[in-house]
Amino acid sequence: MLKSIRSKQIIVTAAIVLLVAFLFSRDIKGLVKPKEETSNVPAGGQMMSEAAEQQISLTEVSTIGKNMINAGLAAEITSLENAYNKAADKDKVAAAKLLAQKWDDLEQSVPSALYLEIVAKESQLLPNWLKAGEMFLKAFDNSRDSLMQPALLQRANIAYSNALKIDSTNLDAKTGMGISIVNGMGAPMQGIAMLLDVVKKDPKNLKANMSLGTFAIKSGQFDKAITRFIDIIAIKPSPDAYFYLATAYENLGKNAEAIDAYVKSKDLAANPTLSKFIDSKVLELKNKI
Incomplete structure (x- = not known):
């Protein structure tokens, strides 16, 4: 029995690790990470202190980001940064927006989020807080830095909190807040309740x-996960939804259904890395039928 449970946990972890790695290359947002990759995120009910906000240095993340792109693009970023630093107060927001967009175009979500936060703080407009929160969640999803992850999650939480202060009924703000809570900024069930209210x-x-x-997958509630992903696919089929559906089926021993879902994920994704994994997974499952 214990061996069976451990095997299922391995299936969940391995599947999510591979899918998250694949999805990071495709810019799909809002996914739950494997347990071992979230171990450094605050536990349920453990809110980060305001000091955590200081853990992210815009100068440092900019330097890191520029080291990851070619010299020409790095020079363009530096030019925009110089323009931002020299801009009059009335022009700061526009300059920050340009930098946020440029960093986002380069798939560098951390500096993009920090500039979007600057825009939101200056303007105090609902759409800008939503954009900042979304980018911080994207940065949290993409980050492998265990020290930066909690700070990014906290910044997302703060952004959505500010959005809800402006409009307490906004569903995008509630969704983002719920996701940040589920991932560590409070008791998970509080976040789940918020997300369920959004879906209602x-x-x-x-x-x-x-x-x-x-x-639901992360917590081992595979029946609930199957129902949820079938509903998602009915709204909008996607490779990640089919992959998670397949993972849930596999953990319940429904191998034929898992194979069908894996193949549909492969067909929609058209990604060589994922295709190779799914081909081996399908072969393995066929041998069990």
């Missing part, structure tokens, strides 16, 4: 549904 008001909300589905 907007049944086709993909982001909220996806977070609920991945949390």
Whole structure:
């Protein structure tokens, strides 16, 4: 019995690790990480102190980001940064928006999020807080830095909190807040309740549904996960939804259903790395039927 449970846990972890790695290359957001990759995120109910906000240095992340791109693009970023630093107060927001967009275009979500936060703080407008929160969640999803992850998650939480202060009924803000809570900024069930409330008001909300589905897999509630991902696929089929559906089926021993879902994930993704994994997975499952 214990061996069976451990095997299922290995299947979940391995599947999510591979899918997250694949999805990072495709810029799909809002996914739950494997347990071993979230061990340094605050436990349920453990809110980060305000000092954590100081853990992210814009200068440092900019330097790191520029080291990851070619010299021409790095020079362009430096030019935009110089323009931002020299800009009059009335022009700071526009300059920060340009930098946020440029960093996002270069798939560097941490500096992009920090500049979007600057824009939101200056403007105090709902759309800008939502954009900042979304980018911080993207940065949290993409980061492998265990020291930076909690700070990114906290910044996302703060951004969505500010959005809700402006409009307490906004579903995008509630969804983002719920995702940040589920991932560590408070008691997970508080976040789940918030996401369920969003889905009740907007049944086709993909982001909220996806977070609920991945949390169900992470917590071993595979029947619930299957129902959730079938609903998601009915709204909008995607490789990640099919992959998670396949993972849930596999953990319940429904190998034929798992094979069908894996193949559909492969066909939609058209990604060589994922295809190779799925081909071996399908072969393995066929041998069990």
